[in-house]
Amino acid sequence: MLKIIIPTIMLFPVIWYSNSTLIWINMTSYSLMINLMTLPLLNQAGNNSNNFSLTFFSDSLSSPLLMLTVWLLPLMIMASQHHLMKESLTRKKLYLSMLISLQMFLIMTFSATELILFYILFEATLIPTLIIITRWGNQTERLNAGLYFLFYTLIGSLPLLVALIYVQISLGSLNYLVMNIWFQDMSSSWSSNLLWLACIMAFMVKMPLYGLHLWLPKAHVEAPIAGSMVLAAVLLKLGGYGMLRLTIILNPTTKIMAYPFIMLCLWGMIMTSSICLRQTDLKSLIAYSSVSHMALVIVAILMQTPWSFMGATALMIAHGLTSSMLFCLANSNYERIHSRTMLLARGLQAFLPLMATWWLLASLTNLALPPFINLIGELFVIMASFSWSNVTITMTGLNMLITALYSLYMLTMTQRGKFTYHIHNIKPSYTRENTLMSMHMLPLIMLTLNPKIIMGLTY
């Protein structure tokens, strides 16, 4: 694992010693090379894990997420080039340093064995994200967004720290590989209910669960494009990853405690999808769509069946790529008209036909069109929840319908119809933007051919 982490750390000197002509080229090319080095990790044995050392390991759950993280860094860098054009060189370098440090923490988080190390790095990802949102966001609301983001996550995760330490003292070790063998059933007392809550709430806030999702629209909307991309694609998945790791010690309390959360998720799915139909702000629509997709993931993880775990992992990867792509598309709009309002730039298909293709593909994957992996994820989750309780099909089916509705609403609003008069002088698409979209779309399409690498632990 050090062969990935050390090159990522060494990207810092690469940034700080590059001059202004070489900085973007250096960063993008070296992070793409780190990508290549991470590809062999996808060769995972089904039920075993590659243990690199006592501190780092990778198994079929963490390697697709790791792959997603390293894949995203060059994409973030490409996407940020435009809005950083006017800044001074030091500011550019600082921004890229924040991205690199975030990347470093995320790689270590997804490969940590010891759960306290996972916790420290989980919290550590907050600092660069906070700085990116608050310093480089564009509106005044970014200050509030940063505070909400930081404090929602921290209040959820401090009980997690206490719970992890308690588990370490009572179980003996928090090394994940050891915990797989040493786990015991939790007693059915009030205090173990509280322990379950303490362990889970941190990840619920991060996912986010419907009642605790208030930070997400603020943070996603106010962040600059790289911040939105990394938030939507990877940081939300940290919550899912944490929950999937901790379920092993939380039996059988999960069967009792999960009911309110499953209900909140099912209801919240429909609520946030419906809100998407009434949004005027494009980024806000995509943010609420993230909440809706993640609610499905929470339902899947709380149900703890093999199919639901497969669906959860596949949905996390698929949603990461799709959501990130949608934010890039929204950003390409924003860079041209400097507004996030959907009404202001309509009928773009007449001006930017290739971009309209990417919009179409992104909307289609968002609404879980077969044969993309989004569908595989959602289908597995819906089937698992149907077998858990037949009634849930009403909610999940309704959600699929509303998801289709708002995805097509977004597509037709921005691309189809009569164009607005004032957009006749927008710049045509850059090659950089087309590359960005294709690099999002290609993994999605290729994974359709072999989805077993993203199916996770229980394939």
Added chain:
Amino acid sequence: MKLPILTIVMTTIFTGTMLTMISSHWLLIWIGLEINMLSIIPILTKNQKPRSTEAATKYFLTQATASMLLMFTIVFNAMHSGQWTTTNIDPNNMIVSLTMIIALTMKLGMTPFHFWVPEVTQGVSLMTGMLLLTWQKLAPISIMMQMFTSINSIILLLIALMSVLVGGWGGLNQTQLRKILAYSSIAHMGWMMAILTFCPSLTMLNLLIYLMLTIIMFTMLNMNTNTTTLTLSNLWNKSPTITMMILISLLSLGGLPPLTGFLPKWVIIQELTKNNNIAMATVMAIMALLNLYFYMRLIYSTSLTLFPTPNNIKMKWQFQPKKRSLFLSPLIILSTLTLPLSPVFSTLN
């Protein structure tokens, strides 16, 4: 103040604390505390303003009361147990244990005797405030560490919890930086004392890291003589590097991983959980978020937003910085980046 006088007074302060730290006879400890208190009064009144005199008076009154209470406890203990060493205080003696705790927490500025800390820190200059919040804590904490086995842990935990609460809530409405750092000191004292009866080496660890962070904060604030949040927001104009350092130091002071300030909180929570004080650990950890909120407010006004101000001094690079920055760089690195070195701190005993 003239240099010879300053030297004598500083030496006396140093001697007082040293005397307290090395003795095991209660009378000498008390004498050390008194020497320390009396010699810091001229330092507090160094700039001849009425506000400084007021601060010095408040400091003197509270510390003298605490010393008197301590003397009472010492004599009472000597009367009842017949000896004057620190290590043999009878924990079953109600009066002794209670008044001892009251006296020492009054010296340290913990709730419910914390009211003097913001006022006194506000009334004096930045560097004197630093002396007050760092050096003056050493003597009482060394006493408490010598006698930790005989302290009534319930009372101390209660005081610690209240200190963390008051330190968090009290700092929320402040814009004066010295008062913010005073409330931060109250909260950190709470964390330190919470773990004293269980594992005093963790108190030492927390004290060390807190001292480093407070020295850094005061030194950086002193560079531009910033005393309010408003003046701090002009710092980006004078020295952007210092704004970044303030960001990192304040995040470390607030206890965010992966900075070193997280380490004391982590090990204190671990030790409290081992001793079945899980509720206390959770409540203290959540209250520390209040502290983080007002540090975040400071960070927002310094590093993450740009206060609109014209840059009048275009030639500022020609002027040498006049303020001394004592070991700022190594201290910053030590207090923000050494979390991976945490096993080293197990040698503190």
